[in-house]
Amino acid sequence: MTQVLVLNSGSSSVKYRLLSIGSGDPGGAGNDGGRTERLASGTVERIGEEGSPVADHAAALESVADELAAAGFGIDSPELTAIGHRVVHGGTDFTRPTLITDEVAAGIRNLIPLAPLHNPANLAGIEVARRLRPDLPQVAVFDTAFHATMPEAASTYAIDRETARRFGVRRYGFHGTSHAYVSREAAALVGRPEGNVIVLHLGNGASASAVSAGRCVDTSMGMTPLEGLVMGTRSGDIDPGAILHLRRTAGMSLAEIDGLLNRRSGMLGLCGDNDMREVGRRVAEGDPEAELALAVYCHRLRKYVGAYCAVLGTVDVIAFTGGVGENSVLVRERALSGLEAFGIVLDPARNADGKGVISADGSRVTVAVVPTDEELEIARQTLDIISRTNRG
Ligand SMILES: Nc1ncnc2c1ncn2[C@@H]1O[C@H](COP(=O)(O)OP(=O)(O)O)[C@@H](O)[C@H]1O
Ligand SMILES: CC(=O)OP(=O)(O)O
Numbered sequence: 001m002t003q004v005l006v007l008n009s010g011s012s013s014v015k016y017r018l019l020s021i022g023s024g025d026p027g028g029a030g031n032d033g034g035r036t037e038r039l040a041s042g043t044v045e046r047i048g049e050e051g052s053p054v055a056d057h058a059a060a061l062e063s064v065a066d067e068l069a070a071a072g073f074g075i076d077s078p079e080l081t082a083i084g085h086r087v088v089h090g091g092t093d094f095t096r097p098t099l100i101t102d103e104v105a106a107g108i109r110n111l112i113p114l115a116p117l118h119n120p121a122n123l124a125g126i127e128v129a130r131r132l133r134p135d136l137p138q139v140a141v142f143d144t145a146f147h148a149t150m151p152e153a154a155s156t157y158a159i160d161r162e163t164a165r166r167f168g169v170r171r172y173g174f175h176g177t178s179h180a181y182v183s184r185e186a187a188a189l190v191g192r193p194e195g196n197v198i199v200l201h202l203g204n205g206a207s208a209s210a211v212s213a214g215r216c217v218d219t220s221m222g223m224t225p226l227e228g229l230v231m232g233t234r235s236g237d238i239d240p241g242a243i244l245h246l247r248r249t250a251g252m253s254l255a256e257i258d259g260l261l262n263r264r265s266g267m268l269g270l271c272g273d274n275d276m277r278e279v280g281r282r283v284a285e286g287d288p289e290a291e292l293a294l295a296v297y298c299h300r301l302r303k304y305v306g307a308y309c310a311v312l313g314t315v316d317v318i319a320f321t322g323g324v325g326e327n328s329v330l331v332r333e334r335a336l337s338g339l340e341a342f343g344i345v346l347d348p349a350r351n352a353d354g355k356g357v358i359s360a361d362g363s364r365v366t367v368a369v370v371p372t373d374e375e376l377e378i379a380r381q382t383l384d385i386i387s388r389t390n391r392g
């Protein structure tokens with residue numbers, strides 16, 4: 001048995017999970033034959049927020065170590081084999097899980113301008129974990145990796161080629177660990193591992209992907225995790241002309257525009273709440289601001305579903321995942337309403353239940369709720385790299 005600690009350091013939280021993984025499962029895809037056991041897990045939240053006891057990521061990692069110790073697992077345990085880290089942006093340099101060295105850490109640091117909300121947090125987690133356990137192999141698993149196989153037609157922005165090349169302006173895509181895991185699970189659910197899948201990962205950040213035979217062919221996030229769907233605090237798609245207008249005519253600084261689009265937009269900007277549970281409550285009370293916010297959110301989602309039906313040609317299964325995707329009956333219902341002509345028909349009772357298949361028996365496309373498990377996927381990929389490294 002080997003133990004792997006997975007750290008998913010977000011901008012304001014650190015999720016951790018300690019897993020025991022049987023030696024027969026060195027991390028490959030597919031089922032783990034029940035050999036994987038969750039020993040401990042948790043989330044340290046509200047990092048750096050006003051009044052929070054957790055000042056920064058270093059303090060958060062100390063809390064993680066304390067919580068593990070309280071559960072009977074010291075972070076200094078000799079049984080710990082490796083630490084796997086989620087890293088959001090891998091750029092073009094990192095398209096596979098990578099053993100972390102000083103050079104790799106520097107590479108992740110160089111990518112901060114492309115993911116200013118995420119890479120600093122990921123890096124902080126890596127630095128503290130390496131300080132606590134310099135003896136252990138630590139592996140970075142990149143959100144961008146799964147999307148590296150996107151066709152050029154999907155990854156290329158239609159701007160001057162030379163400028164794009166010089167400054168790395170292209171589409172990378174994110175949440176790849178989740179899209180990889182969920183698309184595989186969804187394809188298996190309908191017995192079509194080579195099938196076509198649309199994954200809707202709806203968390204605080206949100207993205208859609210179109211996956212064919214296990215390969216990502218398009219995704220809604222782009223060069224940064226700002227493009228695409230409406231999110232908790234991010235705008236998603238917006239006319240770049242609007243940004244020029246805010247700069248030129250409204251005189252906003254780039255920092256102000258950055259703050260606007262990344263932190264004061266999305267559901268928060270539209271209605272003052274970024275928690276979909278609260279939005280749902282307000283919609284039930286007939287609150288017009290919340291109603292418009294939900295309408296914008298679901299309209300954008302429906303557009304991407306339609307677009308990815310076109311990109312894929314045929315669709316076997318649509319999978320909802322992430323905190324909103326797994327829990328919001330309302331979002332699933334609104335996003336897929338009116339798509340009967342596409343062969344997409346929900347079963348209201350199954351949708352309300354929200355477990356597994358939620359489409360009607362006659363629906364040509366299967367719709368399912370598929371809980372994501374980024375931590376398990378990161379643990380598998382971490383062990384996979386380590387066993388490869390050990391084999392030479
Ligand atoms: N029961 C629920 N109904 C609707 N939304 C929910 C529910 N539970 C959680 N959510 C939403 O899930 C979102 C967080 O999703 P999650 O995947 O945990 O985020 P993260 O991107 O931080 O991993 C929040 O917007 C929250 O409102
Ligand atoms: C890339 C991204 O948006 O991640 P998260 O959903 O964790 O913010």
Ligand SMILES: [Mg+2]
Nearest residue numbers: 203204205322
């Ligand atoms: Mg998430």
